[in-house]
Amino acid sequence: METIINYFETIPSSHRSIILIGGLTLFWLLEGGLPLFKYKYNKWKHALPNLFFTLTTIIVNFALASLLYWSSGWVVAHNFGIINWLFPDTQPLWLYAFLGVLLLDFFGAYLAHFVEHKVKPLWMVHLVHHTDHKVDTTTANRHHPIESVIRFAFTLFGVFAVGTPFALVMLYQAMSLIFTQFTHANIKLPKGLDKALSYFIISPDMHKIHHHYRLPYTDSNYGNIFSIWDRLLGTYMYMDRENLVYGVDVFPDEVKNGQIKELLKQPFQKYEKPTLSADVEE
Template sequence: METLINYFETIPSLHRSIIIVGGLTFFWLLEGAIPLFNFNYKKWKHAVPNIFFTFTTILVNLVLAFLLLKSSDWVMANNFGILNWLPELNIWIYGILGIFLMDFFGAYLPHFVEHKIPPLWMVHLVHHSDHKVDTTTANRHHPIESVIRFIFTLLGVLIIGAPIAIVMMYQSLSVVATQFTHANIKLPKKIDKIMSYLLVSPDMHKVHHHYVLPYTDSNYGNIFSVWDRLLGTYMELDRDNIIYGVDVFPDEKENSKISSLLKQPFQKYKRPTIKPKET
């Protein structure tokens, strides 16, 4: 763990780019070998808007990255935050606890809030309006959402007292985890189920992308499934019953246009009432 912490403390931007591109490439190829759904689509064409929003996400994080560094330096210099208030921990416990807490503040919490506050839900809809969820969907986030999530991550750094190494480690794991859980891959159900007791598995996250409530408002986790289980937002739905998209924005053609997706948060919209659970 000490070696990992030392590495991520000064991880070069090139290495972070390799993690993003390498993960995307790996899961892209894996989708061809063990697909969950046999989508009738032109994969490259479908990927265009998703890759566009991946670049905007990267750009937002690059522009604001100095705030993470400054905040992390401040909490360490001032002995502020949860990790700094605890007794000295084993380095493995320290690292895992830091990532675990960052996953709550940087992923679960903003995701939950985006689903509960109407204007933020409109921003987050860009992610949910993909009708062919695959690994490229992972970073299909409107630039406004990228800023929102960055703010929560920054809040997490301050509350947790996270050193920059933990922040970089968390962000790297988060990218790979979300590429994995969105990937159109079919794991054996038993393996997927066992995995879901601790980590977010592909089937578990696919439930979140089902097109109607209450499933859309469940399984918010990114790396650890524990947050959903502890906070009562965990749900199950057989993978064969999952339909992607959002019921109130059913036009797949419009939901595939970058220009339409950029304007989507500013449309008038009212969330539907919860529909009965499917059996």
């Protein structure tokens, strides 16, 4: 564990790029061999807007990275935050690291995601992520630039609340990146395996329920890495994978939802109140 912590303390930017590109490439290839849905589409054309928003996310995070570095140094220097109060000498290291990542996953991912769905202006920004009609691994980082700033703010808050040092922040972000590519990937795991995984981590089927086009499924399964938060806080829902329909019912135009210009404008458009699904699976 100490070796891992030391590595992420000084992880080069090139290695972070390898994690991004390597994960994307791996799941892109797996989608070809183990597809959940056999889309009839030009995969590169579909990926273009998603990769554009991946680039804007990188730019936003890079521009604000110094804030994460400063805040993570401050909490350690001042012994501030949950894990520093629980483990003032950081021992046992494995538990200190595990709780740091677990709690940062709550503040930086689950809580941010939950709030985005409950606060209308934030939901309008988050819509860009949900209006992909053919969810695949490139959908993972399809976030409007405004949302990238919002997500960063929640992560920054999490660093202060949890007290995570820079190494754990980098470890969390690397894990978060791989998990979001994995859970969005258009891959078909055996149902039993997917279900078993969902008791501990966010599995592909579990997350894709969140991308169903109608409520209440859209407002469920907010987690990113660990499934404990959805199960503990009552936001877990199940739907058979065969019944999934991606998108958002109030933004049904698949052509517009695949155009960068339209997606950049999407948070500022008006829309009708979404409707509840008539049937909810137990």
